[in-house]
Amino acid sequence: MIMELEPLTMGNEVIEFDMVGLGDDAVDDIQHQSVDEVEEEDGGDGEVEENHFLLNFYDPRSSHNSISGQVYTPQGDTNLEPYESMEFESEEAAKAFYNSYARRVGFSTRVSMSRRSRRDGAIIQRSFVCAKEGFRVDKDKPVRSDVRVKRPRAETRVGCKAMLVVKIQDSGRWVVSAFVREHNHELVPPDKVHCLRSHRHVSGSAKSLIDTLQGAGIGPSGIMSALIKEYGGISNVGFTERDCRNYMRSSRQRTLGGDTQHLLDYLRNKQTENSAFFYAVQGDEDQCMSNIFWADAKARANYTYFGDTVTFDTTYRSNRYRLPFAPFTGVNHHGQPVLFGCALLVNESEASFLWLFKTWLMAMSERPPVSITTDHDRVICLAVNQVFPETRHRFCKWHIFKEFQEKLSHVLSEHPNFEVELHKCVNLTESVEEFESCWLSLLNRYHLGDHEWLQAVYNDRRQWVPAYLRDAFFAEMSITQRSDSINSYFDGYINASTTLQLFVKQYEKALESRYEKEVKADYDSINNAPALKTPSPMEKQVAELYSRKLFLKFQEELVETLTFMATKVEDEGAITTYRVAKYGENHKSLHC
Structure with a gap:
């Protein structure tokens, strides 16, 4: 429920109401409360980010305060609990103190209501509350009962009353006018408190280290491992891997600027040259930070021949911005990696992968693959299950x-x-x-x-x-080796220092090199007959049909079968049972 009320006036003060994010019961409560309780500051589940600066406040109980009323600064007193009449030099200091106290106790905070002066609009009262205060309006609740919400948000508010209220004094200092200590829920233990939202903060030193490691080509998991080692534990890092990913993504977006325009111009020109060239941009092309997908005519033709199994990989960071370069690849008749399309992703959200997979499927004539191999990633898995429900999904x-x-x-x-x-x-x-x-x-x-x-x-x-x-x-050459199609298509052409402008040129060179290798393999298969190892007619026939690379693999398997022995173990008229085992390995026999 959202209500808009006319501002109320009382003397030189104006009371502003903003009920967004409060439940119906909370709205009714506020309408019947005194006008001292006013503006909902964040309107939802947003929690205050911790500010790191010196906490200066006045403690009337301390003998260290001077007669002139200078602000008292405690040194090393980390166990101090808020109390009424405690004074701070600023609203920010009060907020930081309460958040620091919350971290020590084990809960998260957010800004709740404020009261403004009618004279100049300045805030004269602030309420900081436990993040579980109040009850959330169910924005995910469908209008019709037959509409099902796909991914409802978890309930986080339980009506907790813990809070700290501060008011500004004529002296300019802020004094605690109310403090509620008790919570109606379990508090978080010290080793988990860094996961609470208001205590997750990427500091300046951490940002510098992330930028350095990101520029060196290290991904979020590797960066978090380095940060954990640097700070002596995950709880000392002060944020989660998701926060690290979010910072890296926003850093990419800030740094990228207009460089994507070079890629967009290249794609438009290629489509003008060949109408079979396919490209798509998520959102408006004028937005420089959009996700981009493209597939040339050869990539689309390759898929019609070799598209039974596909590898999709996002770990190939192609440029200095650590923007994920995500190729779709497969294996051709020579066992070589073959391209089915490429993408540059600004972020790796579920929405981005859903858009990409649907766009790629459209470019491939709506024919899903038999199998697909991806990173071991929860978000990618969710997108694959939705777009390719009948495709066998394997993690790399x-x-x-x-x-x-x-x-x-x-x-x-x-x-x-x-x-x-x-x-x-x-x-x-x-x-x-x-x-x-x-x-x-x-x-x-x-x-x-x-x-x-x-x-x-x-x-x-x-x-x-x-x-x-x-x-x-899955078209693997063996069950134990890493698929050659992953990443290797562009090895030697693209690295962490490649700019988007250079990327286009290197991309073209990689395509030319791969095409030349395929032509050379075709030539060898046509002009060089392989040596046979058995008198088997099947081997001779396959040598004339298969490419050299795949024939050699078949020949290896054929020779291997000569080491297996079939022994009759049971004969019941129309049914005869044999035990088949490799010589010397009867314990691994099969009955057929």
């Missing part, structure tokens, strides 16, 4: 192993054999049962059964462990 195993190195660095340093055993467990187990047994044994041996991140990736095992993916096509 190579990226997950990189996460292992970050999340389990302490285990790797203490147990050098752990990583080798982990790779064997994931890559060399041939059945689901064998993997499950091996994984459980590994966790028990290294006492990692309660590790939160390991439990999370285990829950996602059907999307990255090879034993669960044998029924889907």
Whole structure:
């Protein structure tokens, strides 16, 4: 409910009402309260960001105050609790003090109501409250009962009464006129308090370090690891990885300026030259910070031949702004990476990925792939599930192993054999049962059964462990190696220091190089007959049909079959059962 009331006047004071963000009960309460309770300052769930400056306030109980009334500055008294008649030199000092107190106790704060002077409009009273004060208006509630909200916001307000009210004095100082200590909810322990919104603050020194590491090509996860080490723990960093990502994105937007215009001009020219060239911009093209997607005629043609399986990767940061360059790639008939389109993303929100996947699908004639490989990312996963509901979605195993190195660095340093055993467990187990047994044994041996991140990736095992993916096509040359299509298409042409203006030229060079390699592989397949290793007619036939690269892979598998023996184990008339096993490995036999 939103109400607009005419300003009330009382003497030289004006009372302003702004009920946005308050529940109906709160509005009724305010209408019946005294005119001292006034303006809702932030109108919603927004909480005050902590300001870091010296907290100066007057303590009438202290013997250190001079007779002239100079402002008292406590040195090292971090346990002081607010009390009525406490004085501050400014409204900002009062806000910072209450927020500092809240951090120590374990709750988040926000600015609530204010009272203004009719004479000059200046604020003469402020109310700072617990972030769980009041009750939220359900803005997510649909107008019709048959409309379902896709992602309703979590309820954060529970009517907490904890608050601090300060009023300005004739002297210019601010005095506490009311203080409520009690909360009606559990407080946050010290090791979690840095997650509270009003205590999450990217300091100037942290921004400098983020800018430096970002310019060196390091991503948010790596930057947070460096910050945690620099500050001696996540609680000392003072913000979360999401805050780090948000700062990096806003930094990109500020720095980018009009450089995207070079790319847009290039795309318009390419479309003028060839009508099959496809490009799209999210929002208005005049907005320099829009997300951009494009696919040339060859990329679209490639997809018709090789589009059964697709790799989408956002970790290839292409320029000095750390703007995510996101190529769609696949594998051609020579096992070479082939391009299906590219994007430059200003941000990595769910809305951005939804727009990108829908746009890419439109450019590919609305034909979704059989399988898609992406980063191990929750937001990307949500977008894939919505746009490609029938596509088999796999997380890139190579990226997950990189996460292992970050999340389990302490285990790797203490147990050098752990990583080798982990790779064997994931890559060399041939059945689901064998993997499950091996994984459980590994966790028990290294006492990692309660590790939160390991439990999370285990829950996602059907999307990255090879034993669960044998029924889907991903065009990999082997189950253990990293897919060649990820990132490598532009290796040697684009790096963290590449500007957008240079990016266009390097992009063209990469396309030319990849095309030349494909032509060379075609020539070799046509003019160089491979050497046969068996008298099998099948091998000879395949040698005439397959490209050289894929024939060599087939030949390797064909020769490998010669090491397998089939032994009859049961004969029941029309049904005969054989045991098939590699020589010397009867314990891994199959019955067929």
